[in-house]
Amino acid sequence: MLTKYTDAVVVYASEYGLKIVAAVAIFYIGKIVVKRVTNVFKRLMNKAHVDDTLVKFLGNLIYFSLLIVVILASLNALGVNTTSFLAVFGAASLAVGLALKDSLSNIGAAVIVIIFRPFDVGDAVDVAGVHGMVEEINLFSTTIITPDNKIVMIPNSAVIASNIVNYSKKPTRRIEHKLLIDYGDNLKVAKDVLMKLMQDEEKVLAEPAPFVAVSELGDNGVELVLRVWVNNADYWDVYFAILEEAKLAFDENKISVPFPQMDVTIKNKN
The missing domain is CATH 2.30.30.60 (SH3 type barrels.)
Incomplete structure (x- = not known):
């Protein structure tokens, strides 16, 4: 009688022993790999200065998603039919996805922002x-x-x-201003005045060099365009400074800034 049970144990052990060992090994090793992959992903997001809330959420999402794959692989190695599990999991995922499609689209968009930055x-x-x-x-x-x-x-x-x-991705930015002068003013003097004030501005970069030229012969005057390059942090300081300095320089050199005008004639019927 004892021999009968012993033989049964040997048969079951030989049939399922290796499967159990393989399933436990897959689960144990897979869990270690999943944890390391998740940690690597978290470190990459932290280096990218991603919000901590997003790092934790995506880290947990990746961890449990991969862990489910490991569990299914372990059950499959054990000889359990995982087709029904996959069907239930797929149906549940579809239902959740339909219910939270707007929220999931925002989460997906957040992932895109993280990846492409x-x-x-x-x-x-x-x-x-x-x-x-x-x-x-x-x-x-x-x-x-x-x-x-x-x-x-x-x-x-x-x-x-x-x-x-x-506006912050590149270290430098270009400032562009368009200024009008009267047709009766000296064009060469106006260009020299603008070039000098750009060159005298210490925050303006030497390369690319400042640029000034006639951009249009308009209805109200000659349009000059001036362009300078500055460090990103100095953009607004130089932007406003050049406008003010240009007006003061035009006044000092008797260069007028034209503006639209209307002549009104009043007729006396008497």
């Missing part, structure tokens, strides 16, 4: 018709502070769907 926190941008500085990128929206200190929250799906202009 069109902007970072602290960048000056134009996004979805809003101009300002990026304060935060979270799971569902991007927060922007406008120049007049308003907080605007834009859904991430709208961010990806719109044109994105990033």
